[in-house]
Amino acid sequence: MAPPFGNDAETIGRTAPGSPRFGRRALLAGAAAVGAAGALGAAGCSRVPSGDTLARLKSQGTVRLGIAGEVPYGYIDDDGEFTGEAVELAKVIFKRLGVDQVQPVATDFSSLIPGLQTQQFDVVSAGMYINKERCQQVIFSDPEYQMLDSFIVRKGNPKNLRSYQDVVRTKAKFGTGTGYAEIQYAVDSGYPEKDIVILQDQVAGLNAVEAGRIDVFAGTALTTREVTKKSAKAEATEPFAPLIKGEKRIDGGGFTFRPNDTKLRDAFNVEIHKMKDSGELFRILRPFGFTEAEMTTLTAEELCR
Incomplete structure (x- = not known):
């Protein structure tokens, strides 16, 4: 997700072909009561030691997942059901960990880490990018995917924009999403932050490019290619690794846990690595637009550095 930089906003709803008609506001409104009830229920339940979250989740039989209402990570589909790559992956892994029920709790992306820290949910499953700043606040599973960037541009890419350096050189009118990591990538490449739209x-970004209000919108390769599939006026550029301080940056997204929940995170990692080795992970992610090129052997430790 152009998962945001210090996130804490990995973004707000992306839309792909066949994606839900439900808007992000509808998702949040529909889940607000569920989230509040879930938080109260969890606070009053457990008789297991407070430091053993995995034991508590097994005992209560339900895990509350913080999601951001974003395609393809966690959202409501056309049938009104919670789904998404992170949600479907969570269902499989937590079942194997002895937790039968998954209860998604929708919130704004910027509220995911604060909500996790205040126990409004047990785990964040929003495909959140793993970076040094977030690793100072939370701990991550090893990533389920890696991701390059891409631009939404007018058909034919008239300004030939294929990197942040191209955007700076041509003085193109540049836009990206609320809290996206791409904000910082553009600034690090020399684009004035005050000029970023x-x-x-990414849907608003597509509309802005099509209308000529901006020249380019930056997001992840997955979301740009999905959102432009049916556009007659715009296209997605080839994926690229942002060049930041002379080094290529490849991002990865994973599940997010409270710092003291290492036992839960480690058990989760065992299962996700089994799924990587067997190919099951890709089979779960592929229907949501992921390609084999976005499968990864990166670790959270590497990305936290």
């Missing part, structure tokens, strides 16, 4: 999400 901040839009709600």
Whole structure:
């Protein structure tokens, strides 16, 4: 997700072909009561030691997942059901950990880490990018995917924009999403932060490019290629690794846990590595637009550095 930089906003709803008609506001409104009830229920339940979250989840039989209402990570589909790559992956892994029920709790992306820290949910499953800043606040599973960047541009890419350096050189009118990591990538490449057009999400970015309000919208390769599939006026550029301080940056997204939940995170990692080795992980992610090129052997430790 152009998962945001210090995130804490990995973004707001992306939309792909066949994605839900439900808007992000509808998702949040529909889940707000569930989230509040879930938080109260969890606070009053457990008789297991407070430091053993995995034991508590097994005892209560339900895990509350913080999601951001974002395609393809966690969202409501056309049938009104919670789904997404992170949600479907969570269902499989927590079942194997002895937790039968998954209860998604929708919130704004910027509220995911604070909500986790205040126990509004047990785990964040939003495909959140793993970076040094977040690793100072939370711990991560090893990533389920890696991701390059891409631009939404007018058909034919008239300004030939294929990197942040191209955007700076041509003085193109640049936009990206609320809290996206791409904000910092553009700034690190020399684009004036005050000139960046901040839009709600990649759908708003597509609309702005099509209307000529901006020249380019930056997001992840997955979301840009999905959102432009049916556009007659815009296209996605080839994926690229942002060049930051002379080094290529490849991001990876994973599940997010409280710092004291190492036992839960480690048990989760055991299962996700089994799924990587067997190919099951890709089979779960592929229906949500992921390709084999986005499968990864990166670790959270590497990305935290």
